[in-house]
Amino acid sequence: MEIKTYLRYSFPGLIAGCLMMVSACKKNSSDLNAVNKPVVEAYLVAGQPLSVKVYQQKYLTDTATYGAALTDLSINVSNGVQTVKLTETANGTYTYSDAAFVTAGKTYSMQFTYDNVAISASTVMPGKPEGFKLTDSVFHVPNTIDPAYNDKVLQTVTWTNPDSLQHLLLFKNTDSNPFEIIAVRSNRNPSFEINTERTSTYSITQTTFKYYGAYKVILLRVNNEYINVLTTNTRGSSQNLVNTPTNVVNGLGIFTAMQADTLNLRVTTQ
Structure with a gap:
């Protein structure tokens, strides 16, 4: 690592x-x-x-x-x-x-x-953060982005946090030329970070990612x-x-x- x-x-x-x-x-x-x-x-x-x-x-x-x-x-x-x-x-x-x-x-x-x-x-x-897991190492973006299902959980990121400690979750796109999922989202950074608010899970939905490609998912305590x-x-x-x-x-x-x-x-x- x-x-x-x-x-x-x-x-x-x-x-x-x-x-x-x-x-x-x-x-x-x-x-x-x-x-x-x-x-x-x-x-x-x-x-x-x-x-x-x-x-x-x-x-x-x-x-x-x-x-x-x-x-x-x-x-x-x-x-x-x-x-x-x-x-x-x-x-x-x-x-x-x-x-x-x-x-x-x-x-x-x-x-x-x-x-x-x-x-x-x-x-x-x-x-060090403990129990850090992804539901799957591959996330498939739906072929059709339906706003009615924006909140539907398609995959989760989890870790162990019984004491409600502070964590940040970073999604770093490592592609040299990442491809946008939807063109109207242009000028958005392909990498982003989340303040997890002392929780132990983060839900991935159909609108979580703005770009396709390879990501490093980094959990910071x-x-x-x-x-x-x-x-x-x-x-x-x-x-x-x-x-x-x-x-x-x-x-x-x-x-x-x-x-x-x-x-x-x-x-x-x-």
Whole structure:
């Protein structure tokens, strides 16, 4: 299972736009302290090298994805037993290459100083999703799409979730040139994601997919801080950006952890 490859897809698709809003604050006299806060972006994945990106906030009118990188920081991360110092491998990007450092069940705490202020955050690495299954590895789109049956369940995605933990479900179309199921659905992204709302099942209907082809179905077990940023900022506006959720003390952005499992699905004609 190539967790690293597919998680790279999920970040821009799910939350990068939210972090753009987190970092784009209205720089006015009513919130002088907020404009000096660094923006942190870190997604810890069990068994993968650790990476933390830190950058400045930017104006709402700034079209860049990120603000200027914050360089020459001394960032430490602890797993409760061991504390490591990250290395700046690119401007504003700090890493620790030992993949064995990030494991399930541990609490990870990050700390650094910026502008004489201590910046910190912590997150817990969740366990890997369990019992992840598809009804079938092939989904046959009906020859006729009848609106009267849009809610009819044709196939299901299930997993074990007795504690109602947070999960995201990603459908990543891996075709180089995916073919649309119905032409009027043009300009829709063939890949999409679902916030499962703490459930343990997702129903596939005749309108679930907009494109035929091969899909990676990725189930992510995530923490509340990820869901908070995702759900709140997608509804945000320029009037409330300074109140966006963050788990970074004296900063903005997100420091979170997740695990994933992946299945294959082929969407084809009936």
